[in-house]
Amino acid sequence: MKANILIIAFAACSISSSNINSEEIKTEAAKNVIELEPGPGWDILHMFSGKVNYYWFDTENGEKLIKSRYRPDLKTVILFQKLEEPCECSRASWKWRVHSFPIGADEWHGPLKDSPGAVYVYFRTTFRQYVIKYVWSVAHPAGTSFPSDRSNFFNKMYYKVLEGPPPEKDAWKMEDVDLTADFRKFFLDGENGEVPPVSGLGILTDGDATEMIVETDYAGFRLMK
Numbered sequence: 001m002k003a004n005i006l007i008i009a010f011a012a013c014s015i016s017s018s019n020i021n022s023e024e025i026k027t028e029a030a031k032n033v034i035e036l037e038p039g040p041g042w043d044i045l046h047m048f049s050g051k052v053n054y055y056w057f058d059t060e061n062g063e064k065l066i067k068s069r070y071r072p073d074l075k076t077v078i079l080f081q082k083l084e085e086p087c088e089c090s091r092a093s094w095k096w097r098v099h100s101f102p103i104g105a106d107e108w109h110g111p112l113k114d115s116p117g118a119v120y121v122y123f124r125t126t127f128r129q130y131v132i133k134y135v136w137s138v139a140h141p142a143g144t145s146f147p148s149d150r151s152n153f154f155n156k157m158y159y160k161v162l163e164g165p166p167p168e169k170d171a172w173k174m175e176d177v178d179l180t181a182d183f184r185k186f187f188l189d190g191e192n193g194e195v196p197p198v199s200g201l202g203i204l205t206d207g208d209a210t211e212m213i214v215e216t217d218y219a220g221f222r223l224m225k
Contacts (some may be wrong), residue, residue: 050075068205086197099215120202158186
């Protein structure tokens with residue numbers, strides 16, 4: 001009988017310890033994830049935007065979304081989420097869905113540099129800002145990358161295509177990007193140098209060059225340390 005009591009007590013302690021460890025693991029994991037939920041934290045990046053905000057917040061099946069509808073009579077707007085504290089983040093994830101595309105656009109060549117969806121990741125140092133612009137493209141296949149022709153000494157930007165042709169309407173696409181690897185590839189020539197902290201995220205739904213209505217939804221933004 002004593003042996004049975006000891007066995008039961010030991011098993012109970014093991015289960016209790018297992019539950020505690022499981023909760024500790026979940027807590028630690030949560031500390032390493034920053035969720036950028038659609039809502040008041042997102043605002044117009046006024047320096048690079050028009051005055052009319054064509055983004056709004058919505059809910060679908062219990063999930064919060066950022067919806068957008070660009071019209072040709074509007075100036076483009078970047079919606080921006082500044083982090084409270086710069087984050088040494090190694091990965092980012094989100095999902096997006098396009099309802100209407102800027103047909104004929106090309107981010108790399110010519111004047112029609114529209115993207116149905118773009119997510120900017122901003123890295124800031126004391127004197128410079130680096131930006132990786134992840135795009136959904138109607139012209140280039142996934143994996144294509146190229147420097148922005150607007151880069152200068154103080155602001156450097158690189159494009160990376162995550163979704164390409166043919167256009168696929170009304171379908172959610174999940175993205176998970178390696179920020180550390182991409183930054184080193186684009187700005188450090190592949191060397192294992194120091195990657196500056198992430199200071200914020202931006203999104204852009206764009207159709208001014210093609211003069212087309214463009215509609216895109218965004219959700220599930222996360223930064224992982």
